[in-house]
Amino acid sequence: MYESTKYIPAGDRAVIVEFGNGISPEINTKVRNMVKSIDNIGMEGIIGILPTYRSVQIIYDPMVLKYSELINAIKEMEEDIANYSSTDIRIIEIPTIYGGKYGPDIEFVAKYNNLSVEDVIKIHSSTDYLVYMLGFTPGFGYLGGMSERIETPRLEVPRVNIAAGSVGIAGKQTGIYPIDSPGGWQLIGWSPLSLYNPTENPPVLLKAGDYVRFVPIGEVEYLRSIKDGEVYDKD
Amino acid sequence: MTKIRIIKSGTFTTVQDKGRWGYEGFGISVAGSMDDFASRVANILVGNPEDSAVLESTFLGPEIIFDCDEIISITGGNMSPRINGEPIPKWTSIKVKEGDILSFSPASSGFRSYISFSRGLDIPEIMASRSTFTRGKLGGYKGRKLENGDEINLGNGELSNTGSYLASSFIPLYGKEKEIRVIMGPQDDYFTKKGIETFLSSKYTISSQADRMGYRLNGPQIEHISGADIISDGIVFGSIQVPGHGFPIIMMADRATTGGYTKIATVITPDLSVLAQMRPGDSINFTAISLKEAHRLYREYENRFKEIKSIVKDNSFEFNEIRKFNLKIDKSNYKVDIIEMRGEIL
Numbered sequence: 155m156y157e158s159t160k161y162i163p164a165g166d167r168a169v170i171v172e173f174g175n176g177i178s179p180e181i182n183t184k185v186r187n188m189v190k191s192i193d194n195i196g197m198e199g200i201i202g203i204l205p206t207y208r209s210v211q212i213i214y215d216p217m218v219l220k221y222s223e224l225i226n227a228i229k230e231m232e233e234d235i236a237n238y239s240s241t242d243i244r245i246i247e248i249p250t251i252y253g254g255k256y257g258p259d260i261e262f263v264a265k266y267n268n269l270s271v272e273d274v275i276k277i278h279s280s281t282d283y284l285v286y287m288l289g290f291t292p293g294f295g296y297l298g299g300m301s302e303r304i305e306t307p308r309l310e311v312p313r314v315n316i317a318a319g320s321v322g323i324a325g326k327q328t329g330i331y332p333i334d335s336p337g338g339w340q341l342i343g344w345s346p347l348s349l350y351n352p353t354e355n356p357p358v359l360l361k362a363g364d365y366v367r368f369v370p371i372g373e374v375e376y377l378r379s380i381k382d383g384e385v386y387d388k389d
Numbered sequence: 390m391t392k393i394r395i396i397k398s399g400t401f402t403t404v405q406d407k408g409r410w411g412y413e414g415f416g417i418s419v420a421g422s423m424d425d426f427a428s429r430v431a432n433i434l435v436g437n438p439e440d441s442a443v444l445e446s447t448f449l450g451p452e453i454i455f456d457c458d459e460i461i462s463i464t465g466g467n468m469s470p471r472i473n474g475e476p477i478p479k480w481t482s483i484k485v486k487e488g489d490i491l492s493f494s495p496a497s498s499g500f501r502s503y504i505s506f507s508r509g510l511d512i513p514e515i516m517a518s519r520s521t522f523t524r525g526k527l528g529g530y531k532g533r534k535l536e537n538g539d540e541i542n543l544g545n546g547e548l549s550n551t552g553s554y555l556a557s558s559f560i561p562l563y564g565k566e567k568e569i570r571v572i573m574g575p576q577d578d579y580f581t582k583k584g585i586e587t588f589l590s591s592k593y594t595i596s597s598q599a600d601r602m603g604y605r606l607n608g609p610q611i612e613h614i615s616g617a618d619i620i621s622d623g624i625v626f627g628s629i630q631v632p633g634h635g636f637p638i639i640m641m642a643d644r645a646t647t648g649g650y651t652k653i654a655t656v657i658t659p660d661l662s663v664l665a666q667m668r669p670g671d672s673i674n675f676t677a678i679s680l681k682e683a684h685r686l687y688r689e690y691e692n693r694f695k696e697i698k699s700i701v702k703d704n705s706f707e708f709n710e711i712r713k714f715n716l717k718i719d720k721s722n723y724k725v726d727i728i729e730m731r732g733e734i735l
Binding site for chain 1: 410411412415416525526575620621623626645655658680686687691
């Protein structure tokens with residue numbers, strides 16, 4: 155964490171409010187509190203707010219809001235957010251079918267780390283991951299806190315198409331692909347939960363500050379739930 | 390029916406408006422018109438709100454048949470627009486009739502052309518925008534570029550009998566070499582003094598990898614102090630990323646919301662429209678200006694639209710039948726169209 159926050163212009167209509175130069179829950183808490191504070195105040199002239207690991211990018215309309223006014227308002231908010239306590243923590247459970255055709259790389263991940271497939275599943279699903287930020291594709295959450303015991307490098311040759319819902323590992327990171335896209339992550343499972351739906355508001359399931367918990371389910375259980383008309387929804 | 394049908398799609402035509410702002414925090418790209426200036430002026434010329442949806446074409450525009458009378462306007466790069474084979478002027482309102490066919494040639498100057506429709510394109514809003522984000526299969530017409538045979542409904546509004554044109558002093562000149570003004574940062578402190586000097590004193594050429602997402606540039610390599618990776622943070626329209634290879638990439642309308650490469654500088658808003666009209670092979674020089682100066686230019690840019698609206702109002706004319714004559718002078722044949730305009734022409 156920096157001793158004093160940095161305000162860095164990103165062009166003529168955005169400013170980056172940077173709290174530190176690391177990935178840590180403390181810095182990220184400041185980021186999320188700042189976003190809450192801006193949302194609460196609802197300042198005219200602010201067009202977009204993008205929380206990241208360690209900064210908040212604020213997009214503003216210079217015709218409505220002067221840069222100096224914006225910075226002054228942020229400084230005031232910073233004094234307030236120092237007193238925020240972390241409340242209303244959401245834990246999103248992600249039902250995940252591990253291995254087989256749903257996670258074709260799980261055996262490689264196990265072998266690479268001298269573990270059994272069962273160990274990989276156990277380790278991967280026994281951590282609550284903090285959603286630090288969203289980016290890359292709609293609804294993609296950057297999750298923190300994966301155990302180094304299952305750390306695995308990316309594929310040498312990326313796949314041309316990875317199905318939406320695929321759960322993967324890349325180095326120390328883990329994540330879920332919200333939409334079909336190319337990618338080089340080791341796929342260990344798949345979730346029937348939809349992370350992105352453009353017709354809903356908000357269109358994405360995860361938001362920065364949520365915790366994600368992977369809950370192993372069996373293929374049979376999944377297929378039965380479809381047959382019984384049970385739908386995995388966002389609650 | 391009030392609709393248009395795409396006979397030939399051209400190179401790459403999509404529905405765009407001001408973009409999908411306010412959803413960056415969800416990882417959703419903003420998209421929107423690449424050339425904000427041409428897109429907004431096209432709308433002003435047909436009497437629409439400036440942020441209405443238009444068709445944006447890259448390099449070669451579409452061939453469109455109209456199933457209704459309509460007033461359109463074509464702005465941006467010069468793709469030699471024609472109605473039923475006859476050339477029509479750009480930066481002016483044009484009345485087309487049911488059955489008319491609009492067609493284009495490859496751009497002779499500039500790179501992107503905009504078509505506005507006074508009835509408006511009947512395209513559903515998704516997250517407060519009609520812009521197409523093709524990589525996310527989101528918005529616009531079925532989330533994709535237009536294809537042969539596509540049909541788009543237009544609104545049912547009454548057509549006005551007046552049109553207008555933009556005075557030539559407001560029409561941008563497109564060129565193959567341009568100066569692009571930037572604000573340094575947000576990560577210019579990741580570059581050596583030499584690296585910054587290289588960036589600001591060299592000519593960079595737009596590579597063949599240049600699309601709505603970003604322009605990769607060729608030119609001298611820019612030197613980092615130690616590495617090109619940062620902890621991923623936000624990207625805006627005009628962010629100039631420099632990855633480890635040292636060549637800059639300018640992020641454009643369909644940019645990702647976040648990225649993990651150092652950003653040496655950011656292009657100012659008015660110059661994004663200039664960039665949008667440049668194509669592979671064209672070259673640019675970067676000039677750094679202060680934030681204060683950039684904001685002065687931003688206000689000037691925004692105020693220009695107010696001025697344009699008032700000029701366009703002064704330049705209004707009534708649509709009348711176009712009278713066509715075939716003249717023969719000194720053994721040469723000339724086709725002459727006479728359009729009667731009323732009102733003061735400046």
